[in-house]
Amino acid sequence: MLELAILGLLEEQELHGYEIRRRLREELGFLANVSFGSLYPALARLERSGAVVAAGEVASTPGIPMTGSLAGERAAFWPRRGPAPRSRRGRKVYRITEEGRRQFAALLAAEPGAGEDARSFGLRLAFARYLPPAARLRLLERRRSQLQERLEAARRVAADHQLDRYARSLAEHAKESTEQDISWLDRLIAAERSGGGDGVHWTPSPAPMPSPDPSRAASAAPSSAAAAAVTKGLP
Amino acid sequence: MLELAILGLLEEQELHGYEIRRRLREELGFLANVSFGSLYPALARLERSGAVVAAGEVASTPGIPMTGSLAGERAAFWPRRGPAPRSRRGRKVYRITEEGRRQFAALLAAEPGAGEDARSFGLRLAFARYLPPAARLRLLERRRSQLQERLEAARRVAADHQLDRYARSLAEHAKESTEQDISWLDRLIAAERSGGGDGVHWTPSPAPMPSPDPSRAASAAPSSAAAAAVTKGLP
DNA sequence: GTCATCATGTAAGCCGTTACATGATTGC
DNA sequence: GCAATCATGTAACGGCTTACATGATGAC
Numbered sequence: 001m002l003e004l005a006i007l008g009l010l011e012e013q014e015l016h017g018y019e020i021r022r023r024l025r026e027e028l029g030f031l032a033n034v035s036f037g038s039l040y041p042a043l044a045r046l047e048r049s050g051a052v053v054a055a056g057e058v059a060s061t062p063g064i065p066m067t068g069s070l071a072g073e074r075a076a077f078w079p080r081r082g083p084a085p086r087s088r089r090g091r092k093v094y095r096i097t098e099e100g101r102r103q104f105a106a107l108l109a110a111e112p113g114a115g116e117d118a119r120s121f122g123l124r125l126a127f128a129r130y131l132p133p134a135a136r137l138r139l140l141e142r143r144r145s146q147l148q149e150r151l152e153a154a155r156r157v158a159a160d161h162q163l164d165r166y167a168r169s170l171a172e173h174a175k176e177s178t179e180q181d182i183s184w185l186d187r188l189i190a191a192e193r194s195g196g197g198d199g200v201h202w203t204p205s206p207a208p209m210p211s212p213d214p215s216r217a218a219s220a221a222p223s224s225a226a227a228a229a230v231t232k233g234l235p
Numbered sequence: 236m237l238e239l240a241i242l243g244l245l246e247e248q249e250l251h252g253y254e255i256r257r258r259l260r261e262e263l264g265f266l267a268n269v270s271f272g273s274l275y276p277a278l279a280r281l282e283r284s285g286a287v288v289a290a291g292e293v294a295s296t297p298g299i300p301m302t303g304s305l306a307g308e309r310a311a312f313w314p315r316r317g318p319a320p321r322s323r324r325g326r327k328v329y330r331i332t333e334e335g336r337r338q339f340a341a342l343l344a345a346e347p348g349a350g351e352d353a354r355s356f357g358l359r360l361a362f363a364r365y366l367p368p369a370a371r372l373r374l375l376e377r378r379r380s381q382l383q384e385r386l387e388a389a390r391r392v393a394a395d396h397q398l399d400r401y402a403r404s405l406a407e408h409a410k411e412s413t414e415q416d417i418s419w420l421d422r423l424i425a426a427e428r429s430g431g432g433d434g435v436h437w438t439p440s441p442a443p444m445p446s447p448d449p450s451r452a453a454s455a456a457p458s459s460a461a462a463a464a465v466t467k468g469l470p
Numbered sequence: 471g472t473c474a475t476c477a478t479g480t481a482a483g484c485c486g487t488t489a490c491a492t493g494a495t496t497g498c
Numbered sequence: 499g500c501a502a503t504c505a506t507g508t509a510a511c512g513g514c515t516t517a518c519a520t521g522a523t524g525a526c
Contacts, residue, residue: 154264170361173416
């Protein structure tokens with residue numbers, strides 16, 4: 001989960017840990033309170049598995065040899081957006097690798113058996129543009145059928161006469177918001193079926209991206225995949 | 236959390252582990268997939284801490300001495316509701332104690348600093364009838380202010396032009412459902428303020444309940460505090 | 471010079487999950 | 499007798515949180 005979110009953010013641009021956390025908090029509503037205690041170890045894992053590299057290390061991609069000037073090398077990887085970097089030491093800017101893109105695509109497309117909650121779905125939807133249209137549709141429909149089941153359960157509960165006012169109100173509210181979630185999904189699915197074939201919204205994730213062009217970090221970014229809390233899950 | 240849910244269910248009637256899990260799944264939408272691997276250890280902890288006792292053991296409440304016939308003693312604690320008990324061995328029927336009621340009241344009233352998510356709130360609301368009116372109001376208002384903050388964050392995100400269609404849709408949906416949650420809460424708060432003072436809905440939890448009357452298990456129960464998933468949290 | 475913020479990390483521990491192991495009861 | 503369901507538990511492990519430790523930079 002965290003890995004997926006991190007890789008998704010890094011698909012767009014290079015970032016350092018602190019900044020990743022800020023985006024997680026401010027832009028993705030779910031995962032709002034990931035702490036450094038889980039973020040940094042996650043980054044370390046990703047680095048060990050070869051999914052990301054810390055800036056300055058040009059990975060094993062040949063063609064861009066190190067100059068020998070570490071400082072110069074690192075300077076080239078400072079994030080360009082935002083106010084000029086203020087602190088320039090201690091920051092470890094991470095970049096996603098080909099292997100990382102592969103992992104990202106795999107995580108994104110993974111169809112988790114039972115453990116798909118709203119956070120997981122929301123996260124995947126936020127990065128849905130990296131998903132091939134068919135997988136996107138499956139994601140939406142899988143979610144829809146889960147919500148449908150939940151709706152039926154909610155209806156059963158709400159039908160219980162014996163609930164006190166609080167439990168009843170809770171049950172009815174649950175029923176109603178599930179209904180609204182479903183109709184939202186239905187709109188998304190319809191849009192996907194009709195206009196979806198245009199391919200406009202598919203940025204193939206494991207794209208051939210042979211030379212890690214530094215200018216990409218500065219210019220690419222259709223902005224962060226942001227999207228606040230669908231989840232009632234967190235604060 | 237789990238402890239709170241278990242104690243809440245046991246406030247109403249005696250139950251054995253398997254049945255507790257069934258209710259958790261079917262009636263409380265959150266906590267839908269607690270597994271035995273967490274449920275049984277939780278029950279064991281509660282038993283060790285004196286919050287619950289297994290049927291047959293009359294706790295340290297004097298006045299109802301053991302007859303010596305264990306089988307007879309246990310028979311008196313089979314749950315009376317539902318179809319006649321089919322399997323009659325291996326079941327450990329738990330009953331809440333005075334100490335358990337104390338713990339329940341404490342857990343229910345606890346004001347968790349930051350870690351209050353929808354599950355936690357939903358659970359507390361489901362058992363809100365055990366909360367004194369003032370605490371109930373605080374619970375609702377605390378939740379409202381959290382949602383208010385979330386709404387503002389969601390608005391900021393939704394205002395971002397650069398979102399792709401999926402992230403945008405997600406952000407807008409999040410904004411709208413948060414708005415609806417807030418207006419639902421506002422209705423609850425209003426109801427609480429006006430009609431709330433009647434005391435009708437307060438069953439003081441740590442009530443004096445000196446002799447554990449077996450008939451209570453059969454007759455009391457204003458039904459389980461049930462209420463399905465407010466949480467988008469789980470399946 | 472000191473405070474707030476930025477920035478990275480480690481250690482302990484909680485809470486829960488999956489998977490495994492066991493056995494009784496009922497229906498066929 | 500066998501399978502399904504009911505019923506209880508243990509063991510290993512995973513992920514995330516809290517709390518702690520450290521230090522650079524910039525503002526005042």
